Amino acid sequence: MPSIKVAILGFGTVGEGVYRILQEKREELKKSTGFTVDVVSILVKDKMKKRTSITDVQITDDFRDILNNPTIDIVFEAIVGEEPAYTYLSDAIEKGCHIITANKKMFAKHGPALMKHAEFRNVQVGFEATTAGGVPIIRTVTNLLAGDRVKRIQGILNGTSNFILTKMRNEGSSFKEALLDAQQKGFAEADPSDDVTGMDAFRKLMILSSLAFGQQPDWDEVPVIGIDHLQAPDLIDASKEDYRYRHVADIRLNENGKMQGTVGPALIGVNHPFFNIDGVDNAVIVETEYLGSLTLIGPGAGMYPSGSAMIADLLHIIRQHEAVLIPN
Amino acid sequence: MPSIKVAILGFGTVGEGVYRILQEKREELKKSTGFTVDVVSILVKDKMKKRTSITDVQITDDFRDILNNPTIDIVFEAIVGEEPAYTYLSDAIEKGCHIITANKKMFAKHGPALMKHAEFRNVQVGFEATTAGGVPIIRTVTNLLAGDRVKRIQGILNGTSNFILTKMRNEGSSFKEALLDAQQKGFAEADPSDDVTGMDAFRKLMILSSLAFGQQPDWDEVPVIGIDHLQAPDLIDASKEDYRYRHVADIRLNENGKMQGTVGPALIGVNHPFFNIDGVDNAVIVETEYLGSLTLIGPGAGMYPSGSAMIADLLHIIRQHEAVLIPN
Numbered sequence: 292m293p294s295i296k297v298a299i300l301g302f303g304t305v306g307e308g309v310y311r312i313l314q315e316k317r318e319e320l321k322k323s324t325g326f327t328v329d330v331v332s333i334l335v336k337d338k339m340k341k342r343t344s345i346t347d348v349q350i351t352d353d354f355r356d357i358l359n360n361p362t363i364d365i366v367f368e369a370i371v372g373e374e375p376a377y378t379y380l381s382d383a384i385e386k387g388c389h390i391i392t393a394n395k396k397m398f399a400k401h402g403p404a405l406m407k408h409a410e411f412r413n414v415q416v417g418f419e420a421t422t423a424g425g426v427p428i429i430r431t432v433t434n435l436l437a438g439d440r441v442k443r444i445q446g447i448l449n450g451t452s453n454f455i456l457t458k459m460r461n462e463g464s465s466f467k468e469a470l471l472d473a474q475q476k477g478f479a480e481a482d483p484s485d486d487v488t489g490m491d492a493f494r495k496l497m498i499l500s501s502l503a504f505g506q507q508p509d510w511d512e513v514p515v516i517g518i519d520h521l522q523a524p525d526l527i528d529a530s531k532e533d534y535r536y537r538h539v540a541d542i543r544l545n546e547n548g549k550m551q552g553t554v555g556p557a558l559i560g561v562n563h564p565f566f567n568i569d570g571v572d573n574a575v576i577v578e579t580e581y582l583g584s585l586t587l588i589g590p591g592a593g594m595y596p597s598g599s600a601m602i603a604d605l606l607h608i609i610r611q612h613e614a615v616l617i618p619n
Numbered sequence: 620m621p622s623i624k625v626a627i628l629g630f631g632t633v634g635e636g637v638y639r640i641l642q643e644k645r646e647e648l649k650k651s652t653g654f655t656v657d658v659v660s661i662l663v664k665d666k667m668k669k670r671t672s673i674t675d676v677q678i679t680d681d682f683r684d685i686l687n688n689p690t691i692d693i694v695f696e697a698i699v700g701e702e703p704a705y706t707y708l709s710d711a712i713e714k715g716c717h718i719i720t721a722n723k724k725m726f727a728k729h730g731p732a733l734m735k736h737a738e739f740r741n742v743q744v745g746f747e748a749t750t751a752g753g754v755p756i757i758r759t760v761t762n763l764l765a766g767d768r769v770k771r772i773q774g775i776l777n778g779t780s781n782f783i784l785t786k787m788r789n790e791g792s793s794f795k796e797a798l799l800d801a802q803q804k805g806f807a808e809a810d811p812s813d814d815v816t817g818m819d820a821f822r823k824l825m826i827l828s829s830l831a832f833g834q835q836p837d838w839d840e841v842p843v844i845g846i847d848h849l850q851a852p853d854l855i856d857a858s859k860e861d862y863r864y865r866h867v868a869d870i871r872l873n874e875n876g877k878m879q880g881t882v883g884p885a886l887i888g889v890n891h892p893f894f895n896i897d898g899v900d901n902a903v904i905v906e907t908e909y910l911g912s913l914t915l916i917g918p919g920a921g922m923y924p925s926g927s928a929m930i931a932d933l934l935h936i937i938r939q940h941e942a943v944l945i946p947n
Contacts, residue, residue: 312766312909316766316767319765319766320765320766323764323765323766324765425909425910425911425913426913427759427762427763427913430762431755431759434755434758434931434934434935435755435931436651437647437648437651437652437931437934438640438644438647438648438651438927438930438931438933438934439644439927439930561889561895562895562897563895564895564916566894566895567889567890567891567892567894567895569890579927581640581753581923581924581926581927581930582753582917582918582923582924582927583753583917583918583921583923583924584917584918585753585754585755585915585916585917586914586915586916586917587913587914587915587916588892588913588914588915588916589910589911589912589913589914590910590911590912593911595909595910595911596909596910596911598909599766599767599907599909599910602766602767602909603762603763603765603766605766606762606765606766607762
């Protein structure tokens with residue numbers, strides 16, 4: 292049976308999720324695609340760290356070990372931050388590898404360039420896991436675009452913010468208390484500023500904007516407000532009136548053909564699809580010309596949801612490039 | 620530019636929607652697929668009826684005109700009822716045509732046989748429009764299946780029932796009044812029994828069952844209850860307690876590997892994704908092993924939503940069979 296060789300860059304929550312699913316679903320993947328998928332190399336920060344679950348895989352802290360391995364077909368990237376991730380993926384594309392990324396910070400900024408580069412080299416870029424975790428919003432919008440036209444996208448795109456708002460409303464916690472709880476539960480980073488200032492949601496919105504409209508607004512012209520100034524009593528008062536505060540990212544093309552984006556807290560009424568999105572879930576509403584309004588709700592992050600989004604990208608790439616992936 | 624020739628069986632709301640989108644999006648489709656898509660034949664009941672909007676298309680009331688046309692690549696079917704739709708599609712597959720259907724009654728029963736037949740003849744079957752109208756639940760579950768495992772599917776699958784329940788709750792209307800309003804607005808058929816007895820939702824559930832689990836439960840073992848015995852005061856009382864009645868179809872594989880399905884009214888709490896699905900919308904929750912729980916909400920029916928679901932199937936078929944569709 293032909294084999295597809297993959298490398299994983301970064302072995303945090305998401306990278307490990309990809310590795311685990313590839314092991315657990317080895318037989319199913321073989322059956323459904325006709326390929327075995329073999330992880331041959333994993334790029335880590337500290338290669339001395341004990342990883343008892345991994346066998347028969349090169350563990351390296353030098354990306355050149357991966358770049359110089361001519362057998363690798365596909366590179367999964369689950370590093371945090373713009374660099375060196377962008378350079379790594381750029382090099383991988385140049386070498387003719389397909390890439391699958393979960394790195395929203397890198398992709399919001401460098402996604403358009405990577406896509407062009409990949410087109411030129413005739414390889415694919417999977418980025419489902421960059422936006423809304425396990426919610427298949429990238430694939431859904433991609434499918435819609437060919438025969439329909441997207442008019443607007445709104446989303447609850449940051450699970451940490453949504454968890455904090457939910458806790459403040461339900462338990463009357465202060466922002467600080469709720470944030471601490473999110474950190475203790477592993478939903479928020481030690482430095483949570485990207486989440487609570489709205490920057491993380493903003494970046495995901497820019498990824499959706501590139502996808503749906505083929506362009507991004509001028510970043511400076513998008514007002515970005517976080518949840519860090521909301522007070523518990525305001526949330527509880529709103530709740531009594533059948534409203535809830537949600538942190539909403541919103542992008543549309545206005546009548547003059549100009550991109551308009553906003554990111555910030557919004558009061559949501561009881562009949563709105565965002566009303567009952569609690570905890571770390573994400574939700575996205577896509578408005579199109581023909582379909583009307585489509586809402587997707589699901590887990591915003593996590594080892595298996597994000598890993599499973601990357602595996603969905605893998606399957607898509609295999610289907611598109613089946614003939615080429617059979618080794619010569 | 621290579622051309623794809625299609626026929627449309629049935630020219631009611633959905634058939635006309637397909638025709639209109641193909642005309643309106645002609646240039647976009649050309650650009651995104653590299654093909655022109657030409658409607659060459661439409662099967663109607665009454666070919667004498669004036670249809671001023673249609674030009675350069677054969678209008679026929681004899682399916683043999685379509686079957687004997689060797690240029691046709693793809694057959695869209697938007698007829699109501701099991702027969703003659705099943706025979707027509709079976710004949711079309713035998714001739715080597717891809718088929719795209721919106722016919723849930725036919726597909727719930729004959730879908731498995733059509734799929735096998737199509738596999739044998741190496742053609743595709745699109746059935747996105749059979750279930751939940753414009754909600755891309757078929758494609759989403761199909762994509763999930765390769766690398767994940769579906770454990771349960773629940774849905775609000777009948778827009779007419781949901782419209783009636785919404786009106787009874789909001790306005791205190793009786794079932795009869797609400798049904799009459801649905802009929803006047805064009806949401807319910809002259810004979811609404813399939814909708815209000817739950818049979819329509821049951822059939823869609825069987826289509827989802829075949830897709831997600833590769834099997835259907837014994838039809839006789841699925842309890843099917845409609846909304847036709849619910850009373851407005853019950854709905855209003857529930858609403859005061861922050862509950863709403865929804866008509867829910869539910870299918871899962873239990874621990875013994877046996878299919879378990881139910882269709883009927885259910886009390887839904889304020890934090891459930893089905894709570895705020897009002898009017899003619901549909902909603903589906905898919906629970907999987909890796910992703911967790913994914914919810915999709917959108918228009919359950921209508922000319923453009925259903926038409927657009929069929930066009931999405933068309934695009935998928937074009938992508939899968941690009942090489943074969945280029946005429947020799």
